[in-house]
Amino acid sequence: MTPSAQSTQPRRSDATRAAILRAARERFAADGYERATIRAIAADAQIDPSMVMRYYGSKEGLFAAAAEFDLRLPDLTSVPPAQLGEVLVRHFLARWEGDETLVALLRAASTNPGAAERMRGIFADQLTAAVATFGTDPALTARRAGLVASQVLGLAFTRYIVRLPPMVDTAPEELVAWIAPTLQRYLTGTPPS
Amino acid sequence: MTPSAQSTQPRRSDATRAAILRAARERFAADGYERATIRAIAADAQIDPSMVMRYYGSKEGLFAAAAEFDLRLPDLTSVPPAQLGEVLVRHFLARWEGDETLVALLRAASTNPGAAERMRGIFADQLTAAVATFGTDPALTARRAGLVASQVLGLAFTRYIVRLPPMVDTAPEELVAWIAPTLQRYLTGTPPS
DNA sequence: ATTGCATGTCAACATCCGTTGGCCTACGGT
């Protein structure tokens, strides 16, 4: 422990590590897991492919590091219950437009089992936990969270992956207006008979 | 034209072609486009990889043949307007469970541009056409169809690809009950301000 | 100044992939 008494002293290669991670996220988001090659990522980051192996061990390890993600869901207990749906869609849409990590994860989850597992974790843990904070019936929270995930992921899939023209061209605010009632019902609606 | 006067006389290799196509659909559905190798498909069909090339030209050509698909949407004009949503979810769910072609297309669409293009065609053409048969405002039909696609594809993505536990465990009838009102509103609901 | 270690480069290996061309076999029309 030489200069600063931090638990992890800053390494000289941090810039390189960050460049690799940034390039990896771009490539994974644009091409998916298998088409995104280590060589292409290294070229983008202007370093040698072997550095990727040194710092992240393997392609799987690189993806695991690049796909680290937090939904950053707001505290739903401080949201008026009638606006839960609207708040959620707006949050997801903003989170998706601002960070390509989720697109990378979404693309990779279709073919890579590890990515699917990670996606399952994110939505089963973070989203379910958020729904549980205000839910009444614990037996239904998982199902409500799953339904919300189905609509939110469907929105992302059609807008960012398949790029269905109507979903790409529609303004975010209009999407929010259409989809918010759906999430609202999934979250607080009475379950069907 | 020996026996029957059909325009395309049956070839002796039809059984092989069908075996290849069946194996291809399975592999594409299970592994996605890039992980599904021609060698593995040929092994499943118990033939030589070169036969795939002879009959389908290339891997792209094989996929194009294996991903041929028709949604077989029912005639929506003969459906009571209040039940449009329910009829549609039920139809999609049945179509998805009964034919793995759609799963193959869905998986491949994440990474393969051609598959995404095909998916765009299916939903932009077939679904939009079906919605247009009863729609009142032509300017809105594309958007309504896109919203329906977002929920339906999200359902498929979470249930068959990511395999989110709540979406996998829930019975089809209960999913129909939850999701039908969503499609109903996307199809016939009044647009937001 | 010298040593040690992190950083980076270069070349190569082993494997797998899509694809190709040559060759054998057996059916079907004559």
Next chain:
DNA sequence: ACCGTAGGCCAACGGATGTTGACATGCAAT
């Protein structure tokens, strides 16, 4: 019975990919 041709198999090529190891370089502590 004969022969053309379609069906099928085998071996190989060219290229790409993940991964590895040996070797250079430069910073930092002694």
